Amino acid sequence: MGLGDLQTRIRRFPDGTRTAAEAAAAIGCELDQICKSLIFAADGVPVLVLMDGASRVDVELVRRELCAAKVTRAKADLVRETTGYAIGGVPPFGHRTRTRVLADRSLLEHDTVWAAAGTPYAVFPMEPEALIAHAGAALVDVRERTA
Structure with missing residues (x-):
């Protein structure tokens, strides 16, 4: 399935949905119902991490999951x-x-999540x-995890 297959479900917002907070406000959903698509570099190799919009990725946990020496946010x-x-x-x-893809279990806490649809103005x-x-x-x- 590609984004073209989702055309009927894509919603566009003139004010933008670039951040998880902007997307949640535009849609009218909870912040953790947003699925962030974040690219990291694990020993220089790109990896996609899917995370709920209210949470942050623990880079050390990603490093361990991938058995990598170093993981950084991609430029x-x-x-x-x-x-x-x-x-x-x-x-x-x-x-x-x-690309290798990791999805955090927090995404499973909702019946529906919203993800970017290829532009900072569209989600599905x-x-x-x-x-x-x-x-x-x-x-x-x-x-x-927060203390």
């Missing part, structure tokens, strides 16, 4: 090169290159199980 040029999309509009699937709803399957993601626990 904007690597994000576009890997996915074909700019930061703020990266969808969870349909990327330019095939999907059941989290279906989204994770279409993304080819491994289900993991990489959410940063």
